[in-house]
Amino acid sequence: MQNTTSRDIWVGLFVALGLAALTLLALNVSNLLTLPSSKGYVITAEFDNIGGLKVRAPIKLGGVVVGRVESISIDPHSFRAVVGMNIESQYSIFPKDSSAAIYTSGLLGEQYIGLMPGAEEAVLQAGDRIAITQSAIVLENLISQFLFQKAAEETKE
Amino acid sequence: MLSVLGRLGRAVLESLARLGRWFVFMLALLPALPSALLRPRLIVDQLYHLGVLSLQIILVAGAFVGLVLGLQGYSILATYGSAESLGVVVALSLVRELGPVLTALLFAGRAGSALTAELGLMKSTEQLAGMEMMAVDPLKRVVAPRFWAGVITMPLLAALFSLVGVFGGYAIGVGLLGVDSGSYWSQIQSQVDFFDDIVNGVLKSLVFGVAAAWIALFEGYDCVPTAEGVSRATTRTVVNTSLAVLGLDFIMTALMFDV
Amino acid sequence: MSAVPSGEPLIEIHNLTFSRGSRLIFDRVSLSIPRGKITGIMGPSGTGKTTLLKLIGGQLRPDAGEVWVDGQNVHSLSRSALFALRKRMGMLFQHGALLTDLSVFENVAFPLREHTCLPESMIRDLVLMKLNAVGLRGAHDLHTAELSGGMARRVALARALALDPELVMFDEPFTGQDPMTLGVLVRLIRKLNDALGLSSILVSHDVAETLSIADHLYLLAEGRVIASGTPAAIQADASPWVQQFMQGMADGPVPFHYPAAPLQDDFHLPKVQECDRC
Ligand SMILES: Nc1ncnc2c1ncn2[C@@H]1O[C@H](COP(=O)(O)OP(=O)(O)OP(=O)(O)O)[C@@H](O)[C@H]1O
Ligand SMILES: [Mg+2]
Numbered sequence: 001m002q003n004t005t006s007r008d009i010w011v012g013l014f015v016a017l018g019l020a021a022l023t024l025l026a027l028n029v030s031n032l033l034t035l036p037s038s039k040g041y042v043i044t045a046e047f048d049n050i051g052g053l054k055v056r057a058p059i060k061l062g063g064v065v066v067g068r069v070e071s072i073s074i075d076p077h078s079f080r081a082v083v084g085m086n087i088e089s090q091y092s093i094f095p096k097d098s099s100a101a102i103y104t105s106g107l108l109g110e111q112y113i114g115l116m117p118g119a120e121e122a123v124l125q126a127g128d129r130i131a132i133t134q135s136a137i138v139l140e141n142l143i144s145q146f147l148f149q150k151a152a153e154e155t156k157e
Numbered sequence: 158m159l160s161v162l163g164r165l166g167r168a169v170l171e172s173l174a175r176l177g178r179w180f181v182f183m184l185a186l187l188p189a190l191p192s193a194l195l196r197p198r199l200i201v202d203q204l205y206h207l208g209v210l211s212l213q214i215i216l217v218a219g220a221f222v223g224l225v226l227g228l229q230g231y232s233i234l235a236t237y238g239s240a241e242s243l244g245v246v247v248a249l250s251l252v253r254e255l256g257p258v259l260t261a262l263l264f265a266g267r268a269g270s271a272l273t274a275e276l277g278l279m280k281s282t283e284q285l286a287g288m289e290m291m292a293v294d295p296l297k298r299v300v301a302p303r304f305w306a307g308v309i310t311m312p313l314l315a316a317l318f319s320l321v322g323v324f325g326g327y328a329i330g331v332g333l334l335g336v337d338s339g340s341y342w343s344q345i346q347s348q349v350d351f352f353d354d355i356v357n358g359v360l361k362s363l364v365f366g367v368a369a370a371w372i373a374l375f376e377g378y379d380c381v382p383t384a385e386g387v388s389r390a391t392t393r394t395v396v397n398t399s400l401a402v403l404g405l406d407f408i409m410t411a412l413m414f415d416v
Numbered sequence: 417m418s419a420v421p422s423g424e425p426l427i428e429i430h431n432l433t434f435s436r437g438s439r440l441i442f443d444r445v446s447l448s449i450p451r452g453k454i455t456g457i458m459g460p461s462g463t464g465k466t467t468l469l470k471l472i473g474g475q476l477r478p479d480a481g482e483v484w485v486d487g488q489n490v491h492s493l494s495r496s497a498l499f500a501l502r503k504r505m506g507m508l509f510q511h512g513a514l515l516t517d518l519s520v521f522e523n524v525a526f527p528l529r530e531h532t533c534l535p536e537s538m539i540r541d542l543v544l545m546k547l548n549a550v551g552l553r554g555a556h557d558l559h560t561a562e563l564s565g566g567m568a569r570r571v572a573l574a575r576a577l578a579l580d581p582e583l584v585m586f587d588e589p590f591t592g593q594d595p596m597t598l599g600v601l602v603r604l605i606r607k608l609n610d611a612l613g614l615s616s617i618l619v620s621h622d623v624a625e626t627l628s629i630a631d632h633l634y635l636l637a638e639g640r641v642i643a644s645g646t647p648a649a650i651q652a653d654a655s656p657w658v659q660q661f662m663q664g665m666a667d668g669p670v671p672f673h674y675p676a677a678p679l680q681d682d683f684h685l686p687k688v689q690e691c692d693r694c
Contacts, residue, residue, distance in 0.1 A: 010209045011201050018208075018313025021320040025252060025355050056343030068339055110241035110340050278516070287513030290473050291575075292502035293530045 040067055040088045041126035045100040045113075046080045051136025052111050053102055059085050059113045066091040069113065085113065087124075095120040099132035111136060175379070182375045186296055186304065193301030203306030207268040211314060214267055215260060219318035222255055223247060223325020230326070231334050240330075241340035245348040247326030248319075252349060252358045256319035257311075258406050261365035264311060265398035269373035272303055273394040276377025277387035285378075300374050307370025308363065315362035357413045364409065368401045426451040426583060426615045427472060432481035434464070434471060441467055443639035444481065454609050454616045456630030456647075458623070460661070462674055463636045465619045466510055469585045472617075473507060474498050485583070503531055506576035510587040510619075512568040514560045520547070520571050521556040527578045546574040549604055551597065566592040573601070577608070584608070585617045590625055598622075602629055623662055627651065635661065 050072065059067040071084035087094070097118030104111050124130070193199065230246040276299070279285050285295045323345070330336040349355070373394045380390035427449035434442045441464040449455045457465050470476045472483055474490045483490045488501060514523050524543045528534060534542070547553045550570040555563070563571065569592060576584055586605065590598050606629045608614045620626045626633070627647040635643040635650070635658060643650055643658045650658060676682065 007205045008201060011204045014204065014209045014212060015309075015313065017212075018316055021316035022312070022359070024320055025316055025358075026351060054343055054347050056339055056346065058337055058339050065337070065339070105238070105241065110239070110344065275517075282516065283509055283511055283513040284515050286470075286475060287507075287509055287515075289475060290502060290505070290507045290509075291527045291530070292499040293527075294499070298530070 040086045041092060042070060042084050042086050043094075043124050043126065043128050043130060045083050045085065045130040045133050046075060046078065047083060047100075047102065047133050047135045048080055049135040049138060050081045050083060050111075051102055051104070051138055053083065053113070053136065054111070057110065057112050059087065059115060061091070061115045061117070066115070083113065092123060093117075094124045096122045096124060096128070097132070098124065098130060099134070100130045101134035102136035104137070178379055179375050182378060183371065186300060186371075186374075189294065189296040189301045190304065192297055193305060196302065199298070199302035200305050200309070203303050204310060206271070207264075207303070207306045208310040208313065211264060211267045211310070212317070214263055215314045215318050216321050218259065218263055219251075219256075219321035220325045222259060222318075223251070223322030223327075224329050226250060226255075226322065227326035227329030227334070231330055231336065240334070240336050242344055243326065243330040243336050244323075244341035244343075244345040247330070248323050248345045248349050249354060251319040251322040251326075252354050254406070254410070256315045256322065257358055257362040257365055258402060260315040260318045260362060261311065261369055261402040262399055264307075264314065264365075264369055265373070265395050265402070268307070268310070269369050269394045269398050270391045272307070272370070272373040273377040273380070273391045274387055276300070276303075276374060277380040277382070277390050280378065280380065281382035281384075281387060300378065303374060304370045307373070308366040311366030311369065312359050312362040315358065315365075319358070353413075357409075360413075361406065361409055364405055365402050368405060369398045372398045372401060424451050425449060426486055427617075428484040429472075430482045430484075432471065432483065433479045434467065434476065434481075435479060436467075440639050442471075442478075442481075445636075445639070445641055446481075447634055447641055447644070449615065449617060450632060451615050452609070452613050453631040454605065454618055454629055456626040456633040457617060457619045457636060458621070458626060458633065458661070459636035459642075461621075463638070465636060466587055468636070469507065469587055469617065469619065472585065473502065473505060503579060504582045506579065506581035506584040508569070508573050508576045508584070508586045508589055510591075512572040514563075514568055514572055514575070516560050518560070519556070520552065520558050520560065520563070523560065523571055524556075524575045524578055527575065531579060542578070543574075546577055547571070549577070550574045551600060564592075566594070566597065569593070570597070570601070580612065581614070583615045583617070585619075587619045588621065589618070590620055590622045598625065605629060623664070637661075 053069065053072065055069050055072060057069045058065045059069065067085055067087035069083055070086040071082075073082050073084075074080070075082045083100075085100075094115065095118040097120045099116045099118065101114050101116070102111055103114050118132075226247045227243065230243050231240055234240045234242055234246065276285075279295075279299065285299070288295045288298060327338075327341055331338045331341055376390040376394045376397070377387075380386045425448040429445060429447050432442050432445045433440075445468075457468065459465055467476065471478055472485065472490065474483075474493070477491055485501060486504075488497070490498070490501070493501065515526060518526065521543055524546055525539050528539050528542060532539075544553050544556065547556055550573055552567060552570055552574065555567065555571075560568065560571075569589065573586070573589055576586075589601055589605070593601060602625050605616060605618065609616055618626060618630060627650075630647055633643075633645060633647055633650050634641055637657070643653055643655065645653070651662065653659070
């Protein structure tokens with residue numbers, strides 16, 4: 001009997017583990033596992049074009065990760081993309097006139113937001129919006145720009 | 158020359174006969190399956206033998222496969238400057254292919270062979286005949302619970318394998334090679350689709366579970382009841398299950414992730 | 417010679433023919449097993465005594481002929497009817513056929529658990545009772561691998577009796593038992609038969625024991641019933657075949673060897689040649 005009980009416990013453990021693994025996979029091996037989004041404050045920024053930016057993409061200052069993208073949505077009035085950024089509370093040091101830009105790590109790598117601190121005394125508070133932004137560079141646009149330029153030069157000649 | 162042809166012919170006939178017996182076994186087992194569900198005690202015992210005892214090899218193998226995927230994936234992705242995508246590469250290859258397939262192959266070696274040997278031994282020591290004489294149907298009492306346990310076990314083991322593998326990739330990529338932890342998970346989350354990847358992976362491992370249990374049980378039930386017969390049957394289980402799993406995997410991949 | 421046993425028959429076998437491959441094991445054998453008696457079946461090793469029991473139990477199919485048990489033709493029954501009939505039969509397999517993944521207790525409890533819904537306490541009592549009868553109550557929580565050959569056979573005997581069957585087929589219950597246990601088993605089989613009205617078929621090579629408890633005896637050899645009758649009649653039978661078998665003599669009409677080619681052919685013995693040097 002003793003033996004049977006311990007066997008049952010093992011089987012129970014096995015099934016529970018397996019189901020837990022399935023659940024974790026089902027939730028896209030995701031949120032549950034990452035570091036809990038550390039308490040911070042959320043500021044927003046509007047972009048014309050965010051390119052391939054994704055939720056949970058890092059936000060960096062001088063290469064240091066200071067927060068993560070929390071939400072991506074569209075402002076229904078301006079039709080621009082609104083990115084909610086969760087900045088860790090220890091970095092509540094950004095001047096009001098800081099700017100945000102979307103960069104790509106490497107040629108094909110992941111996109112992230114880089115912050116450039118401004119010069120004002122007052123700092124960004126939760127809910128504030130960054131006014132100065134620079135959109136993601138879209139490769140197709142660059143290429144077509146380049147081609148048009150070439151074509152224009154040739155016609156001039 | 159003639160004798161070679163003769164032997165070839167006999168081998169072909171023998172395989173055909175085995176296929177026929179396999180089919181008969183399948184038809185005989187089908188009606189025994191539902192009633193076996195009414196005796197969970199028997200299934201739980203088999204879950205222990207097939208599932209719990211396979212945990213160790215599955216977890217260790219999953220971790221190592223994840224580590225290797227992390228290393229290989231990183232070295233390829235880094236040349237294109239997209240090491241952040243490491244998570245996707247690791248997770249997708251595990252969830253779609255390596256998890257279900259490697260688990261099924263390991264299962265064939267660890268649990269399938271044991272099933273065959275057990276059944277073969279029961280046959281050769283007249284235990285199955287003894288049950289028959291006690292008016293107990295061995296298909297219901299012995300085979301069906303083992304079949305269910307195999308089918309239940311496989312997706313659980315595959316899920317554990319994949320999950321451990323993803324963590325293995327994380328350990329190498331993030332811990333050792335400096336991939337950003339957030340990117341690792343965020344990329345996985347955005348690229349791995351619930352229906353396309355997870356559900357299909359689970360479907361695959363369910364089908365593999367049916368195939369592996371069926372082959373192992375058939376070979377044990379059908380074996381020549383001698384020491385040599387049992388050992389041959391065990392070998393056939395591992396070989397046939399492996400081939401069946403790889404073949405089925407190809408077919409299902411073609412159907413699921415239509416190219 | 418083929419005296420019909422007294423009493424109402426429980427099993428009737430008509431013109432039973434059975435072969436294994438090209439080897440004919442039974443050639444139109446007819447016999448009947450009386451109800452409530454012990455019927456001994458004897459014969460040289462390999463004649464098909466075990467095969468006969470398996471035919472009666474419906475595990476093997478005859479090539480021709482019929483086996484009737486309690487008014488039912490065993491080989492024309494549906495599977496469920498056959499199983500119902502088997503619940504009323506107990507069989508002690510020649511090699512025990514104990515379930516190796518269960519303990520001694522669970523082995524004996526197996527038929528009870530499979531076929532009854534008795535409460536655990538009742539099952540326990542019944543199992544210990546049966547084990548006590550074969551002298552193994554103390555061994556109930558041993559594993560089957562921990563049993564000696566003789567003990568395993570006694571456990572199998574207890575299991576065969578677990579459902580209180582109407583017919584028990586004992587395939588060599590005495591082999592491998594010490595003289596004391598053997599005496600107990602002989603008395604047990606006799607007692608079961610007298611007290612419970614059991615019908616028994618006893619296959620055995622122990623001439624003295626079988627003669628002492630059987631009510632009727634069949635001697636099988638070469639696919640036929642060679643002799644049949646009460647033990648006294650068999651002992652008094654003057655035929656050289658019966659005398660040789662009962663007294664265990666090597667020379668006589670009963671072949672000791674399985675059918676074989678002449679010795680010279682198998683051993684490739686050369687014709688005796690003169691050696692030059694001698
Ligand atoms: N599974 C089998 N396949 C082929 N032949 C078999 C098989 N089982 C038994 N035989 C053959 O059938 C014959 C009868 O076997 P059986 O076991 O009935 O003998 P037996 O009278 O019980 O002998 P013993 O007294 O040694 O137990 C033997 O000659 C044996 O070679
Ligand atoms: Mg025998």
